[in-house]
Amino acid sequence: MTGDVFRGYLLDGFFNLVGAMTGQGILLVGMMTEAVVTPFLSDRDLALQNVRYVLGAAGGLTEDFHPPRDGFIQTRARQVLSEAVELLERICADTSADTPLLAAIADGTFGLMRRPADAGKGLDGVAERAPGYVNPAIDLLEEGATR
Amino acid sequence: MTAPAHKAAQGKTVVRPYGDTTGDGMVQVSFTLPVPHDKRAEGAAVQLARSMGLDPALLVHAKAMGPDFTFFVVYGSVRHLVDLSSVQVVEREYPLLSAKEVNAAIRSRLRRKLVVVGACIGTDAHTVGIDAILNIKGFAGEKGLEYYRELTVVNLGAQVLVPELVERARAERADAVLVSQVVTQRDAHLHNTTAMSAAFREAYPAGRRPLLVVGGPRFDEGATAALGVDRIFGKGTTPGEVASYLVHALLPPTSRADQRKSA
Numbered sequence: 001m002t003g004d005v006f007r008g009y010l011l012d013g014f015f016n017l018v019g020a021m022t023g024q025g026i027l028l029v030g031m032m033t034e035a036v037v038t039p040f041l042s043d044r045d046l047a048l049q050n051v052r053y054v055l056g057a058a059g060g061l062t063e064d065f066h067p068p069r070d071g072f073i074q075t076r077a078r079q080v081l082s083e084a085v086e087l088l089e090r091i092c093a094d095t096s097a098d099t100p101l102l103a104a105i106a107d108g109t110f111g112l113m114r115r116p117a118d119a120g121k122g123l124d125g126v127a128e129r130a131p132g133y134v135n136p137a138i139d140l141l142e143e144g145a146t147r
Numbered sequence: 148m149t150a151p152a153h154k155a156a157q158g159k160t161v162v163r164p165y166g167d168t169t170g171d172g173m174v175q176v177s178f179t180l181p182v183p184h185d186k187r188a189e190g191a192a193v194q195l196a197r198s199m200g201l202d203p204a205l206l207v208h209a210k211a212m213g214p215d216f217t218f219f220v221v222y223g224s225v226r227h228l229v230d231l232s233s234v235q236v237v238e239r240e241y242p243l244l245s246a247k248e249v250n251a252a253i254r255s256r257l258r259r260k261l262v263v264v265g266a267c268i269g270t271d272a273h274t275v276g277i278d279a280i281l282n283i284k285g286f287a288g289e290k291g292l293e294y295y296r297e298l299t300v301v302n303l304g305a306q307v308l309v310p311e312l313v314e315r316a317r318a319e320r321a322d323a324v325l326v327s328q329v330v331t332q333r334d335a336h337l338h339n340t341t342a343m344s345a346a347f348r349e350a351y352p353a354g355r356r357p358l359l360v361v362g363g364p365r366f367d368e369g370a371t372a373a374l375g376v377d378r379i380f381g382k383g384t385t386p387g388e389v390a391s392y393l394v395h396a397l398l399p400p401t402s403r404a405d406q407r408k409s410a
Contacts, residue, residue, distance in 0.1 A: 003364070003382070037365065038332040042179045045212040115304075 008032035012047065016054040023062040027051055160232045164225055172224040174201065179218050184211035192219040200226045237368040239388070241395035246295055249390045253297035256398045263292055263393070264316045264357075265325035266303035269339040274305045276327035276362055280386050291386045298390070309339075309346045316357055317350065322397050323358040325389070331365045337374065340366075344375030358396055360389065 002008065012030035019027045031039040031047045039047075067073035087109070097103035099117075106116040166173025176196065182188045189209050196204035201223030208220035244252065253261050265277045279286035281302045283293040293300045301319050303312065316324050326343055328336035340361050347356045362380035371379055378392060 038330060040179065041212060041216060042177065042218045045218060 005032040008034075009046070009050065013050050013054055016051050017058055020055050020059045021061045021065045161228050161230050163228050166224075172226070173222065174225050175220065175222050176201070177218070177220045179212065179216055181216055183214055184209060184217040188217045189219075192217075192221060196221040196223055202226055235369070241391055243387060244391045244394060246290065246387070246390070249295055249394055250297040252394045252398060256400075257297075260297055260299045261323070261393060261397065262299045262301070262319050262321045263323050263325060264301045264303065264312070264319055264321040265327070266307035266312050267305040267327050267329070268307050268309055268312060268343055269328070269330070269335055270306060271328055271330040271335070271339070272305045273329035274327070276329055276364075277302060277304075277325065280325060280327070280362065280384070280389050285386050287383075287385050289385045289387050292390055294386075295390060298393075309343050312343065313346050313350045316347075321357045323360060323393055326359070326361045328361060328363040328366070331363075336363055336365060340374045340376060348375065358393070360392070362389075 008030075009032045012032060015030055016027060029047050029051055031043045033039045033043045091100050091104045091109070094100040094103065102117050104110070108115075163170060163172045164174045165171070176199065178192075178195070180188060180191055180195070182191065189206055192209065193204050193206050196206075201221065202225075204221050204223040206219060206221050208218075210218050212218050263281070265281045267274055267277055278284075278291070280291055281293055281300050282291045285291040285294070291300075292298050293302075299319075301315065301321075303315060312324065312326075315321075324347070326340065328339055330336065343361075344359055347359060350356070358378075359376040360378045360380065361374065361376050362384055364382040366379045366381055368379045368381050371377060377396065380389060380392075
């Protein structure tokens with residue numbers, strides 16, 4: 001996201017529209033100040049309003065949305081999918097490492113983010129749940145609450 | 148380092164915001180107050196806007212966000228003016244070099260590779276800044292420092308602890324340490340940077356520490372002394388600017404150029 005928050009809000013709306021039209025069960029909600037400042041409370045609220053507006057206005061379009069056979073969308077989807085499969089096959093075929101997937105993650109194969117197995121904080125970065133641990137968000141998700 | 152604003156703007160030296168006519172001073176602001184949405188909340192928003200210099204302040208939108216917060220959008224004419232002749236900015240005081248010129252300068256004046264260690268420190272996981280400068284893919288069509296043949300680049304990635312960074316900088320005999328900070332929650336970027344510069348001051352004898360460079364979208368480029376670093380780069384900085392700065396700050400002056408000048 002750039003500092004042009006107005007453009008960012010529109011961009012997030014477009015992403016939400018694609019999510020709505022393709023009937024996604026989970027929407028990754030973009031916020032207009034992501035990577036500009038730590039998003040404000042109001043940015044989070046606006047981001048959710050954006051989702052609700054798009055789902056309300058265009059959520060029904062998913063049943064009518066059928067990209068034509070071999071059109072731009074299908075061709076692009078096939079290309080991305082086959083490149084992903086090729087990449088995974090190449091990783092599986094890598095015999096230089098015992099755990100090729102971990103080696104690939106370490107090398108920054110995914111999103112250029114390098115995560116070496118011997119770097120980071122390891123177990124020091126993990127806290128055990130105390131008895132009586134409560135996370136209301138997890139409770140709500142597990143009981144399948146919507147809002 | 149500081150210089151008056153550009154000469155071209157000096158014909159008109161006092162400016163105010165432009166809404167739809169010259170001199171109307173119109174601006175827009177949005178903010179949240181931690182109060183339930185009612186008449187008093189709206190009055191409070193207008194009062195705040197007035198204190199910010201908006202007069203008259205026009206409350207155009209107010210919406211409850213849950214039971215305890217209200218979001219406001221306010222438009223208004225701002226009383227303040229800016230005198231362009233008194234604006235202070237940090238101007239680049241070194242020449243912008245191409246990758247080729249940077250490599251040539253290091254080869255002839257340092258006679259070894261220049262070592263750069265980069266990282267995002269603290270809990271910040273946004274590597275977008277450090278990668279834009281270091282990664283070979285670069286930023287804005289410019290290749291990153293990894294592309295420079297005469298630079299040895301060690302990119303430690305994200306969430307690097309300060310002691311780790313110091314240790315690595317020492318092990319690599321770093322000439323320069325580049326730190327990127329994107330997250331600004333509770334001024335984390337400032338605290339992390341001062342902690343980092345203090346650790347380097349402690350770990351190295353005076354005058355021997357590597358050049359410390361920080362970058363991020365929310366830094367004040369004039370705050371180097373306060374943060375204990377040598378240079379701060381703001382939003383939109385390109386790898387070429389950073390490489391040129393390293394040449395300017397780290398390389399001994401070229402003897403050939405001196406000779407040419409005296410000849």
